[in-house]
Amino acid sequence: MDLLTFFMLAVPLVLFAAVVILHPSPVYSAMSLVVVMSFLALYFFFLDAHMLGWFQIIVYAGSIMVLFLFVIMLLNLQNDPQEHQQPSLRTASRIGGAVLIAELVFLFSRSSSSEKAAAELPEGFGTVVALSEKLFTDFLIPFEITSILLLIAAVGAVVLAKR
Amino acid sequence: MIKLPPVNWLSLLPAIIPAFTGILVLCWDLGMKNEERHRLAWLGILGLAITAVVSFCLLGRNEPAFNGSYTLDSYAMFFNLIFCLAGILTFLMSIQYLHTSDIHAGEYYALILFAIVGMVVMAAATDLVNIFLGLETMSIAVYVLAGIWRQRLQSNEAALKYFLLGAFASGFLLYGIALLYGATGSIQLGKIAMHVNEHGASTILLIGVAMLIVGFGFKVAAAPFHVWTPDVYEGAPTTITAFMAVGVKAAAFAAFARVFLHTLGGIHGQWEGILWVLAVLTMTVGNITALVQNNVKRMLAYSSIAHAGYLLVAMVAGKELGGAALMYYLVAYGLMNLGAFGVIIAVGRRGEPNEEFADFAGLGFRYPLLALAMTVFMLSLTGIPPLVGFVGKFYIFSAAVKAGYLWLAVIGVLNSVISAYYYIRVIVSMYMHEGDKVPEKLSARPALAVAILIAAVGTIWLGVFPSASMALSRLSFLALG
Numbered sequence: 001m002d003l004l005t006f007f008m009l010a011v012p013l014v015l016f017a018a019v020v021i022l023h024p025s026p027v028y029s030a031m032s033l034v035v036v037m038s039f040l041a042l043y044f045f046f047l048d049a050h051m052l053g054w055f056q057i058i059v060y061a062g063s064i065m066v067l068f069l070f071v072i073m074l075l076n077l078q079n080d081p082q083e084h085q086q087p088s089l090r091t092a093s094r095i096g097g098a099v100l101i102a103e104l105v106f107l108f109s110r111s112s113s114s115e116k117a118a119a120e121l122p123e124g125f126g127t128v129v130a131l132s133e134k135l136f137t138d139f140l141i142p143f144e145i146t147s148i149l150l151l152i153a154a155v156g157a158v159v160l161a162k163r
Numbered sequence: 164m165i166k167l168p169p170v171n172w173l174s175l176l177p178a179i180i181p182a183f184t185g186i187l188v189l190c191w192d193l194g195m196k197n198e199e200r201h202r203l204a205w206l207g208i209l210g211l212a213i214t215a216v217v218s219f220c221l222l223g224r225n226e227p228a229f230n231g232s233y234t235l236d237s238y239a240m241f242f243n244l245i246f247c248l249a250g251i252l253t254f255l256m257s258i259q260y261l262h263t264s265d266i267h268a269g270e271y272y273a274l275i276l277f278a279i280v281g282m283v284v285m286a287a288a289t290d291l292v293n294i295f296l297g298l299e300t301m302s303i304a305v306y307v308l309a310g311i312w313r314q315r316l317q318s319n320e321a322a323l324k325y326f327l328l329g330a331f332a333s334g335f336l337l338y339g340i341a342l343l344y345g346a347t348g349s350i351q352l353g354k355i356a357m358h359v360n361e362h363g364a365s366t367i368l369l370i371g372v373a374m375l376i377v378g379f380g381f382k383v384a385a386a387p388f389h390v391w392t393p394d395v396y397e398g399a400p401t402t403i404t405a406f407m408a409v410g411v412k413a414a415a416f417a418a419f420a421r422v423f424l425h426t427l428g429g430i431h432g433q434w435e436g437i438l439w440v441l442a443v444l445t446m447t448v449g450n451i452t453a454l455v456q457n458n459v460k461r462m463l464a465y466s467s468i469a470h471a472g473y474l475l476v477a478m479v480a481g482k483e484l485g486g487a488a489l490m491y492y493l494v495a496y497g498l499m500n501l502g503a504f505g506v507i508i509a510v511g512r513r514g515e516p517n518e519e520f521a522d523f524a525g526l527g528f529r530y531p532l533l534a535l536a537m538t539v540f541m542l543s544l545t546g547i548p549p550l551v552g553f554v555g556k557f558y559i560f561s562a563a564v565k566a567g568y569l570w571l572a573v574i575g576v577l578n579s580v581i582s583a584y585y586y587i588r589v590i591v592s593m594y595m596h597e598g599d600k601v602p603e604k605l606s607a608r609p610a611l612a613v614a615i616l617i618a619a620v621g622t623i624w625l626g627v628f629p630s631a632s633m634a635l636s637r638l639s640f641l642a643l644g
Binding site: 132137138159 | 232
């Protein structure tokens with residue numbers, strides 16, 4: 001991925017991520033999160049991790065976002081009134097954020113000093129074909145057990161939710 | 164075109180049969196009238212009986228399957244027999260129990276069968292991913308089963324508690340698996356064992372092992388990961404409690420023992436200390452708390468915690484004797500515990516569960532045979548000869564002494580003495596107290612009676628003639644290699 005594509009994706013991604021935490025309305029925040037997830041998925045596509053990109057869209061931008069929106073709807077969340085926030089919570093989140101930034105800066109400065117060549121990926125890495133080949137050969141048993149697991153989940157959901 | 168690897172169908176057969184039966188139950192249920200639904204139970208029993216016969220015929224075989232991520236060995240087959248026993252007795256107890264409750268039969272029977280599929284996979288998996296998936300398959304089915312009596316508030320509470328804490332414990336297990344993979348570079352038990360034997364244990368590996376202990380400790384209800392047990396056992400439908408206490412515990416111990424006694428056997432010295440403490444804590448907490456219970460079902464929940472402690476003693480002892488004693492005791496525990504829960508179900512009526520000690524008063528005069536069966540189960544749980552509980556405890560404690568854990572055995576025996584108080588309290592209230600109220604007569608429940616009879620005969624038979632089943636469990640354990 002060249003630098004231009006990187007920044008073309010990175011700038012809107014960071015902007016929308018900022019909207020997620022800054023916008024007072026939870027619905028706007030949630031919708032911005034969808035955009036952030038989609039941009040992340042685009043990154044995965046450019047990095048040849050096609051399957052991961054689709055997972056990102058289906059799982060995060062799809063189902064998890066629907067869950068978020070349902071919660072917002074059920075709790076009937078309005079614009080976030082500032083006075084409800086506890087000052088101690090604010091301080092704690094600021095300290096946490098500062099520690100995280102310090103950690104990231106530290107890690108990145110270290111990794112650039114001892115830069116290693118990226119390992120060559122095997123042919124077709126991250127594509128649907130490579131993944132499905134793994135699923136049907138090395139991980140055939142886990143794949144089949146998962147089918148029973150999903151059946152249980154479906155039956156269980158019906159049992160617990162029906163009238 | 165993907166070339167499929169060679170499939171060892173024989174190794175999958177014990178998992179395929181209950182899965183197929185479960186799907187059949189679900190489909191058959193669709194076009195069925197409510198009063199015919201007991202036939203589903205018989206279909207399930209048939210499926211489990213076939214699974215048991217297949218597993219029995221496959222005993223003695225020892226072949227790896229699917230590049231070493233699954234196996235067909237006597238160890239797994241022996242555990243399959245325990246699961247099928249637990250499943251069949253649960254089905255027999257459920258037939259009339261479901262009439263007195265508002266539980267929908269089709270999904271109930273199917274979920275029990277699917278939970279057994281998960282157990283079978285757990286016992287046969289030689290790959291951490293398969294163990295995890297088997298555990299989740301079993302657990303999710305059991306979470307739903309715990310809450311399947313939706314009209315009862317306690318049942319809902321049980322399911323929610325079990326689900327939330329269980330998901331947390333699964334997280335620990337999964338993290339442990341990831342760390343083990345990071346430390347050894349493989350998720351296959353055989354390769355991990357090779358790595359551990361060659362290089363010993365690194366810090367990352369040991370942290371992973373500790374996480375695995377938390378994950379498995381939760382599923383077997385070992386203290387201090389036992390807090391969910393009493394509420395869940397009390398709140399779930401009694402048949403499901405019996406199934407959980409026996410089946411889930413056996414399956415968790417199957418994977419626990421395979422990973423620890425076989426794969427991590429090379430670093431036995433590194434984890435035996437933790438398990439020693441857990442065993443002592445589990446036995447003591449279970450027994451002491453059981454002393455003050457007034458509800459028999461809740462008392463049995465604490466007793467099941469105490470029994471997890473005895474089983475952990477066998478894990479600490481390890482080697483051939485400890486492993487064989489563990490497997491033998493799981494059979495013993497299964498029989499007497501299923502029987503005891505069967506009697507509790509028999510005493511209950513629609514709308515009034517009758518689970519207090521006071522409800523057992525005078526049972527010895529009104530229903531002498533039922534009381535006699537309960538007496539057998541209680542004495543066996545205490546560990547009084549010539550019943551199976553005594554033989555099992557004898558094997559466990561002698562294995563501990565022979566492996567050099569004298570104090571552990573002493574604490575175990577002392578705990579058994581404490582447990583006598585609350586088990587015999589049931590007998591005392593059945594025979595020496597007059598009930599102050601005369602309850603209405605119990606309706607005849609032949610299938611339940613058969614289940615209790617099977618458990619009682621097994622408890623006595625295996626106690627009087629223990630050698631054959633002990634030899635079988637020893638041979639099965641040795642198949643671990």
